[in-house]
Amino acid sequence: MEELLLEHFGFQSPIVKKLNGYINANYLVESDGLKYIFKTYEYDKEQLAIAEAESEALTRLQNPPASEYPKPIAFKDGQLVKVITLDGQPTICRMLSFLAGDFMGDVSATEELAQSLGIFLAKLDLKLQNFDSYVFRARQWEWDIQYLHFNKKYLNDIPNAHNRSIVNHFMLQFEEHVVPKSSELKKQIIHNDPNEWNILVNRGQVNGIIDFGDLAYTYLINELAVAIVYLCFDKTDPLPWATTMLKAYHSVLPLKENEVEVLYYLIAARLCISVCNSAHARKTDPDNNYATVSEDAAWAMLHKWLKTSPLGVEMAFKEALGMPLRPISTTEDQLKRRYQSLSPILSTSYKRPISMTHAAFQYMYDNEGNAILDAYNNIPHVGHSHPKVVAAGQRQMALLNTNTRYLYDLLPTYAERLLSKFPASLSKVFFVNSGSAATDLAIRLASAHTGRKNIMVMEHGYHGNTQIGIDVSDYKFNNKKGQGQKEYILKAPIPDTYRGKFTNNDGSSGRSYAQEAIEIMEMADHPIAAFITEPIVGCGGQVPLAKGYLKEIYPAIRNQGGVCISDEVQTGFGRLGDHFWGYEAQDVVPDIVILGKPMANGHPMGAVVCTDEIAESFSKGVEFFSSFGGNPVSCAIGLSVLDVIEEEKLQQNAKDVGDYYLSLLKGLQKNYPCIGDVRGSGLFLGVEIVEEGTLNPDTELAHLIKNELRNNNILISTDGPHDSVLKTKPPLCFTRENAELVVESIEKVLKSRC
Numbered sequence: 001m002e003e004l005l006l007e008h009f010g011f012q013s014p015i016v017k018k019l020n021g022y023i024n025a026n027y028l029v030e031s032d033g034l035k036y037i038f039k040t041y042e043y044d045k046e047q048l049a050i051a052e053a054e055s056e057a058l059t060r061l062q063n064p065p066a067s068e069y070p071k072p073i074a075f076k077d078g079q080l081v082k083v084i085t086l087d088g089q090p091t092i093c094r095m096l097s098f099l100a101g102d103f104m105g106d107v108s109a110t111e112e113l114a115q116s117l118g119i120f121l122a123k124l125d126l127k128l129q130n131f132d133s134y135v136f137r138a139r140q141w142e143w144d145i146q147y148l149h150f151n152k153k154y155l156n157d158i159p160n161a162h163n164r165s166i167v168n169h170f171m172l173q174f175e176e177h178v179v180p181k182s183s184e185l186k187k188q189i190i191h192n193d194p195n196e197w198n199i200l201v202n203r204g205q206v207n208g209i210i211d212f213g214d215l216a217y218t219y220l221i222n223e224l225a226v227a228i229v230y231l232c233f234d235k236t237d238p239l240p241w242a243t244t245m246l247k248a249y250h251s252v253l254p255l256k257e258n259e260v261e262v263l264y265y266l267i268a269a270r271l272c273i274s275v276c277n278s279a280h281a282r283k284t285d286p287d288n289n290y291a292t293v294s295e296d297a298a299w300a301m302l303h304k305w306l307k308t309s310p311l312g313v314e315m316a317f318k319e320a321l322g323m324p325l326r327p328i329s330t331t332e333d334q335l336k337r338r339y340q341s342l343s344p345i346l347s348t349s350y351k352r353p354i355s356m357t358h359a360a361f362q363y364m365y366d367n368e369g370n371a372i373l374d375a376y377n378n379i380p381h382v383g384h385s386h387p388k389v390v391a392a393g394q395r396q397m398a399l400l401n402t403n404t405r406y407l408y409d410l411l412p413t414y415a416e417r418l419l420s421k422f423p424a425s426l427s428k429v430f431f432v433n434s435g436s437a438a439t440d441l442a443i444r445l446a447s448a449h450t451g452r453k454n455i456m457v458m459e460h461g462y463h464g465n466t467q468i469g470i471d472v473s474d475y476k477f478n479n480k481k482g483q484g485q486k487e488y489i490l491k492a493p494i495p496d497t498y499r500g501k502f503t504n505n506d507g508s509s510g511r512s513y514a515q516e517a518i519e520i521m522e523m524a525d526h527p528i529a530a531f532i533t534e535p536i537v538g539c540g541g542q543v544p545l546a547k548g549y550l551k552e553i554y555p556a557i558r559n560q561g562g563v564c565i566s567d568e569v570q571t572g573f574g575r576l577g578d579h580f581w582g583y584e585a586q587d588v589v590p591d592i593v594i595l596g597k598p599m600a601n602g603h604p605m606g607a608v609v610c611t612d613e614i615a616e617s618f619s620k621g622v623e624f625f626s627s628f629g630g631n632p633v634s635c636a637i638g639l640s641v642l643d644v645i646e647e648e649k650l651q652q653n654a655k656d657v658g659d660y661y662l663s664l665l666k667g668l669q670k671n672y673p674c675i676g677d678v679r680g681s682g683l684f685l686g687v688e689i690v691e692e693g694t695l696n697p698d699t700e701l702a703h704l705i706k707n708e709l710r711n712n713n714i715l716i717s718t719d720g721p722h723d724s725v726l727k728t729k730p731p732l733c734f735t736r737e738n739a740e741l742v743v744e745s746i747e748k749v750l751k752s753r754c
Contacts, residue, residue, distance in 0.1 A: 005038070009073070009095065015029070019037075026039050026040070027039075027040075037070065037095070037098055039096065040086065040091050040093050043089070049135045052081045053136060054212050055080040055081055057215060060131045067208070068207060070096040070098075071097040072094065073095035100200070100208075101201055102200065104117075104231075105195075107204075110204060111244055112204050113205070114241055114244040116204070116206045117194070117231060118224075118227075118250075118252075119251070121194055121249055122251075124209065128190060129188055131189055132217075136189050136217040139216060144192065145270055145273065148171060149171070149175075151272065151276040155167060161648040162648045165361075165383070165387055167272045167275060169360055170305075178266065185220070185221060185262070186220045187218060189215055189217050190215070190216060190218060190222060191214070191223060193213075195294070196230045220259070224246060224263065226270050227245065228246070229267055229271055242317075243320045247321060250321050255321065257324075260321065263313070263314070265310070274294060275298050275302065278298070282295070306360055309358070309371040310358060312368075313369075315369045328367055331355065335353065349717065350706070350710045355368075358385075359385055361386070363384070373714045374731065375728045376727070378598060379597045381575070381731065381732060382648070383731045388643065389600075389637055392639065392640035393633055393637045395636070397633050401631055401632055402632065403627055403628070403630075404630045404631070410636055414635035414638050415630075422593070422609055426589070426593060426611060427611065428611070428612060428614075429607050430610075430624065430626075431605070431606070431630030432606045432607065432628075432629040433604045433634070434606045435569040435597055436464030436466045437464075437626070438595060438596050438606035439468065439567070440467075440468045441608045442565050442610075444618070445610055446529045446530035447529050448617050448620070449618065450529040450561055452561075454526050454527065455471075455490070456520070456532070456557075456562075457489055457490070458474065458532070458533040459474050459491055459492060459493050460474055460475055460720075460721060461474050462474075462475040462476065462534075463532060463569075490521060492516070492553075493517065495546035495549045496543045500513070506547065508548075509546045510546035510549035510552060511552050514550075514553040514556070515552070518556045530562050530564070531564055532567060533565075534568075534571060535582025535583055535586065536680060536684055538719065541688060541721065542680050542684065543679065544679055550588045554588050563592055565591070566582065566590040568582055568594060569595060574650055574651030574654055575598070575682050575683055577654040577656075577659070577681060577682030577683070578681060580651060592608060592611075592614060604628070606629075650733065653733065653734075655682055657736055658680075658685070660736050661728075661734075661743070665685065666678050672747075672750045673693060674689055674690060676688040676689065676695060683729060683730055683734055684729045686719075686728075687726040688724065688726075689705070690724070698724055699722050701753060702725065706726065708749045709742070716728045726746075728742065
């Protein structure tokens with residue numbers, strides 16, 4: 001190296017120190033009291049063209065002379081870039097002046113520094129507007145945000161499945177929100193990598209920028225997206241810092257509204273690029289710490305960004321820049337419009353209804369720019385807008401969607417995969433398009449198999465909105481506005497060990513409650529066709545069936561020739577943590593299982609699983625056909641849900657987070673006597689609110705808690721006969737941190753009331 005520097009630059013006895021690098025080798029050179037950076041690259045034609053174009057850009061930036069940018073230093077022959085043989089290999093070489101200053105990554109961030117960075121980058125981009133190069137126009141690579149999709153090849157290098165899904169989600173959002181606007185966004189050559197180790201600072205002000213190796217002809221707004229990432233990713237709340245820098249940039253180089261509208265997604269995209277490349281580097285070159293130095297911080301910000309509303313970011317940015325905000329319809333106007341076309345019998349949640357615009361995993365985003373933690377909705381089982389589920393539906397919808405009268409592989413493939421989750425006796429499946437339709441079909445199957453009509457149902461049970469579904473739902477027919485109990489319906493008392501007459505949950509109460517139900521059944525005029533219940537009675541207030549209940553009652557049903565139906569619409573697919581299906585907690589196997597809601601993550605799908613014998617009995621009647629049940633799109637989505645549950649270990653997450661959540665709620669119960677009971681399993685929990693020292697339901701307090709949490713951007717709901725039970729059944733990607741936030745928020749309300 002000393003010989004090379006003497007031959008080509010005339011340096012006498014230089015001091016040379018090798019520096020950290022990502023894809024090239026760099027050296028700090030000191031000669032005659034001056035410092036330089038000597039950069040080398042493995043030779044290829046494209047890299048040579050890029051190095052020459054970069055040197056041209058830096059030369060342009062020196063007109064007029066500017067100490068804040070590296071200056072190319074010519075070789076003795078006047079060239080700025082040369083190919084020299086080093087260690088027997090042709091190597092691209094160039095020399096740059098050394099810039100003094102502290103790295104931004106080594107100094108404490110201040111508002112003044114954020115403003116200085118914004119102004120500095122705006123001035124740089126103004127100067128770069130006068131430079132163009134076909135080399136950078138032609139350059140396509142994964143570190144340019146506009147080519148985000150190039151990074152998909154690194155997704156499988158991310159070891160954590162849920163983290164992969166988050167990256168996949170933001171890639172999908174980029175395609176939905178940025179790509180359609182890409183032709184309208186201003187483009188020019190930008191630095192493209194103003195990270196904390198490329199920005200130099202002196203006395204709290206940015207005084208230089210180095211490493212122009214990432215120059216790209218791309219969206220101008222990408223410069224800010226990249227800079228915001230590296231300024232903010234170690235901050236507790238990135239948004240104020242981002243807004244400060246954005247405002248400063250805008251004061252020098254004004255931005256357009258369409259640029260600000262996509263900035264949330266561009267920031268997310270840069271974070272995705274960073275974590276994808278870090279994961280790939282960790283896999284292929286685990287000893288290269290330089291390539292992964294920012295990995296943890298990038299992941300932390302990406303998770304924070306998921307908790308931040310895209311609209312909220314846009315509104316904050318526009319307000320800071322004095323741009324007009326999109327008009328927001330008032331709740332009153334939206335309700336008025338709603339009820340012009342729809343009946344008010346379609347109720348809304350909360351005293352102050354919410355207008356939703358987006359959702360992702362366990363977060364929902366409203367039209368006011370708020371990010372809302374969803375601790376309530378169990379239908380998006382694996383998470384709102386899960387990218388794998390979305391992609392499965394999109395892909396299949398573009399290929400084939402038809403009905404079961406045609407042959408296609410997805411139908412038996414999904415049926416086989418679903419049935420593999422059940423014991424061998426449950427070997428046939430009928431697909432429909434809702435849990436309600438599944439209930440309807442299950443009762444028909446039971447009647448066809450037994451030749452009987454009497455159905456025993458559970459007190460407070462709910463099974464759907466069809467006429468048969470209402471007939472077997474005490475929650476509906478026993479409502480003061482309901483149709484009343486039909487003559488063929490028998491009702492079993494709910495085996496509630498908190499409010500009921502039998503309160504020991506050691507198995508004795510379960511046997512006693514079952515005996516009551518058996519006596520009702522034996523006193524009926526006609527033998528029973530079926531008994532239907534949920535393993536945890538949701539509308540009864542998240543009430544788990546007393547231990548041993550089904551173990552006692554199932555044999556009695558079968559002794560009469562009836563069949564046993566388990567409604568797993570809300571409790572199935574791993575939600576309960578310890579078990580994939582709720583009936584497993586009672587150590588029984590039903591004859592018929594009803595599925596719905598979560599099986600396709602919100603896509604309308606339901607199913608009935610039964611024995612060969614029951615299916616055979618039903619096949620002797622009129623042909624069964626469902627226009628939408630089992631269609632290819634539904635099957636593809638259903639398969640993707642099963643994949644996600646397994647890949648992201650969501651049943652185990654429901655177990656781990658659910659146990660922790662339950663322990664937090666029980667801890668709260670010890671300090672607040674208005675919490676009468678905490679119950680449930682996994683991520684299907686209920687908290688009974690009572691008047692202190694009694695079993696009297698405190699509906700008013702339960703509603704206050706629900707609505708106060710809603711006002712603080714957390715969703716839970718209430719249920720039970722007196723609507724006094726807080727219910728929480730979030731998407732299975734819910735975290736311990738989420739659980740802590742919910743419980744802390746409930747306690748804040750209770751402190752003022754109990």
